Amino acid sequence: xxxxxxxxxxxxxxxxxxxxxxxxxxxxxxxxxxxxxxxxxxxxxxxxxxxxxxxxxxxxxxxxxxxxxxxxxxxxxxxxxxxxxxxxxxxxxx
Amino acid sequence: xxxxxxxxxxxxxxxxxxxxxxxxxxxxxxxxxxxxxxxxxxxxxxxxxxxxxxxxxxxxxxxxxxxxxxxxxxxxxxxxxxxxxxxxxxxxxxxxxxxxxxxxxxxxxxxxxxxxxxxxxxxxxxxxxxxxxxxxxxxxxxxxxxxxxxxxxxxxxxxxxxxxxxxxxxxxxxxxxxxxxxxxxxxxxxxxxxxxxxxxxxxxxxxxxxxxxxxxxxxxxxxxxxxxxxxxxxxxxxxxxxxxxxxxxxxx
Numbered sequence: 001x002x003x004x005x006x007x008x009x010x011x012x013x014x015x016x017x018x019x020x021x022x023x024x025x026x027x028x029x030x031x032x033x034x035x036x037x038x039x040x041x042x043x044x045x046x047x048x049x050x051x052x053x054x055x056x057x058x059x060x061x062x063x064x065x066x067x068x069x070x071x072x073x074x075x076x077x078x079x080x081x082x083x084x085x086x087x088x089x090x091x092x093x094x
Numbered sequence: 095x096x097x098x099x100x101x102x103x104x105x106x107x108x109x110x111x112x113x114x115x116x117x118x119x120x121x122x123x124x125x126x127x128x129x130x131x132x133x134x135x136x137x138x139x140x141x142x143x144x145x146x147x148x149x150x151x152x153x154x155x156x157x158x159x160x161x162x163x164x165x166x167x168x169x170x171x172x173x174x175x176x177x178x179x180x181x182x183x184x185x186x187x188x189x190x191x192x193x194x195x196x197x198x199x200x201x202x203x204x205x206x207x208x209x210x211x212x213x214x215x216x217x218x219x220x221x222x223x224x225x226x227x228x229x230x231x232x233x234x235x236x237x238x239x240x241x242x243x244x245x246x247x248x249x250x251x252x253x254x255x256x257x258x259x260x261x262x263x264x265x266x267x268x269x270x271x272x273x274x275x276x277x278x279x280x281x282x283x284x285x286x287x288x289x290x291x292x293x294x295x296x297x298x299x300x301x302x303x304x305x306x307x308x309x310x311x312x313x314x315x316x317x318x319x320x321x322x323x324x325x326x327x328x329x330x331x332x333x334x335x336x337x338x339x340x341x342x343x344x345x346x
Contacts, residue, residue, distance in 0.1 A: 010330065012333055015326075015333065015334055019338050019341065022223055029226065029229075033227070033229060041325065046101055046103070046106075047324040047326050049223075049224055050102075051309065051310055051326075051331050051338075052223065052337075053227055054220055054224075055342075057220030057305075058306060060212070060215060061302065062288055062346035063183055064174075064178045064182055064190075065257060065292070070287055
């Protein structure tokens with residue numbers, strides 16, 4: 001992934017910016033939304049918003065119940081989890 | 095001439111309407127009025143000054159203060175709603191254990207109350223985020239329906255996987271609702287740990303997944319790379335999911 005999680009994915013940067021704007025309810029949300037519509041169409045924008053919103057909910061379920069990652073998934077993702085700093089999130093829990 | 099597809103998808107709208115109405119009904123642990131209050135509090139938490147201060151603190155528990163609240167919900171419920179809404183990535187089991195006790199009337203939060211509350215917060219966040227994302231105003235609060243909570247804990251739950259006991263698929267028996275959609279078979283849910291997360295309150299688990307799958311993908315669709323099920327590709331969906339999880343500091 002060359003350190004860029006959006007590389008190689010069509011309109012990855014635009015979609016990523018849309019996700020960030022939704023989560024932050026940012027001032028540039030309308031602009032980010034329009035960029036997705038221009039690049040991929042309205043149906044894609046709606047489906048992208050649905051994925052972001054759904055994961056905005058489900059991450060709270062995972063974190064608020066203490067559900068662990070499945071062992072097979074943890075092993076499969078071990079190499080890049082560390083590289084992306086995801087494992088460090090675990091040290092912040094209190 | 096091509097026909098413009100219905101936007102948003104009718105399945106998506108129907109799932110959200112069903113989930114939103116469910117929030118106002120009497121639950122297993124909370125009344126309809128209390129559940130509606132949890133929805134309102136979830137929205138209000140985004141503007142809580144105490145939460146904002148704690149969000150930026152290295153140790154959230156070290157920051158003293160009280161939440162800006164819009165309800166008369168018990169203090170542990172307020173704390174749970176606000177932290178789950180504003181700083182879920184740093185929740186730990188120690189925090190959870192401090193909230194939980196045997197008797198809501200003694201200002202404790204039972205595990206059943208907590209799990210149902212988590213589902214209500216998650217559904218509120220998901221639907222509100224979606225509507226903000228596509229440029230629509232938030233829905234009015236769900237209509238509170240009369241009635242009493244049933245307070246039924248399903249038989250067969252076991253401790254060990256999560257902070258609270260869970261009901262594994264092989265331990266499910268009628269008349270507990272078919273939370274893993276085992277009938278008529280094969281089971282449609284239950285492969286991942288995340289499917290077990292809300293299983294202490296099966297109705298809450300079902301409500302969440304009935305909402306979430308149309309927003310994301312069903313399990314069978316996740317692994318079917320022979321076709322696309324949405325207007326964005328599997329790769330785009332997974333990138334958005336991963337990005338959202340990372341932004342929320344979720345390690346699952």
